[in-house]
Amino acid sequence: SQQGEEDPQALSIQEGENATMNCSYKTSINNLQWYRQNSGRGLVHLILIRSNEREKHSGRLRVTLDTSKKSSSLLITASRAADTASYFCATDQAGTALIFGKGTTLSVSS
Amino acid sequence: KAGVTQTPRYLIKTRGQQVTLSCSPISGHRSVSWYQQTPGQGLQFLFEYFSETQRNKGNFPGRFSGRQFSNSRSEMNVSTLELGDSALYLCASSLVAPNYNEQFFGPGTRLTVL
Numbered sequence: 345s346q347q348g349e350e351d352p353q354a355l356s357i358q359e360g361e362n363a364t365m366n367c368s369y370k371t372s373i374n375n376l377q378w379y380r381q382n383s384g385r386g387l388v389h390l391i392l393i394r395s396n397e398r399e400k401h402s403g404r405l406r407v408t409l410d411t412s413k414k415s416s417s418l419l420i421t422a423s424r425a426a427d428t429a430s431y432f433c434a435t436d437q438a439g440t441a442l443i444f445g446k447g448t449t450l451s452v453s454s
Numbered sequence: 455k456a457g458v459t460q461t462p463r464y465l466i467k468t469r470g471q472q473v474t475l476s477c478s479p480i481s482g483h484r485s486v487s488w489y490q491q492t493p494g495q496g497l498q499f500l501f502e503y504f505s506e507t508q509r510n511k512g513n514f515p516g517r518f519s520g521r522q523f524s525n526s527r528s529e530m531n532v533s534t535l536e537l538g539d540s541a542l543y544l545c546a547s548s549l550v551a552p553n554y555n556e557q558f559f560g561p562g563t564r565l566t567v568l
Binding site: 374375377379384385386387388389392432436440441442443444445446447 | 458485487489496497498499502504509510512542544546551552553554556557558559560561562564
């Protein structure tokens with residue numbers, strides 16, 4: 345079964361607004377990653393947060409991790425049309441493999 | 455550095471045939487992972503190779519196989535193709551392990567099975 349489950353499945357916002365996506369998982373993890381995919385192309389790594397970290401920033405991205413709730417959130421501030429994409433969280437199992445959720449499709453309109 | 459390359463980019467096959475997809479990782483990366491992406495199932499992990507050894511395997515039938523060469527290049531093979539195998543197949547490489555290092559994805563191979 346897939347480890348990460350994103351919520352919401354789809355999100356539509358206006359340029360300049362903030363977008364928040366959530367990810368929940370079922371078993372303990374070492375790390376959690378967020379990736380972006382533009383329309384049927386390869387994924388691009390956004391950020392990696394380790395299980396002993398609670399929050400991480402990268403540019404307009406802010407990721408939080410709550411291991412007690414087995415959840416993570418990705419916040420994109422001041423969204424742009426170019427942020428339109430699908431966003432996936434990925435978690436590791438006991439081994440090194442990454443398991444992806446089904447993603448949140450973000451649409452940013454100008 | 456050149457990115458992850460996958461060949462071919464598009465492929466059309468018929469049921470029962472077999473197919474081989476190729477992936478060249480970023481130079482210096484030793485871990486290569488393969489994923490199948492479909493609209494219904496999303497991104498599903500197929501397998502991961504490190505130093506020519508399969509380190510992890512997803513929940514796919516034995517028709518799906520792969521290998522990694524000494525130069526870290528990887529191939530995956532699907533035998534006896536079924537209609538449901540139509541998907542975007544993505545390859546990703548990472549320095550040592552996909553869960554500890556970021557993965558770099560190739561553009562994918564779009565496989566259509568008729």
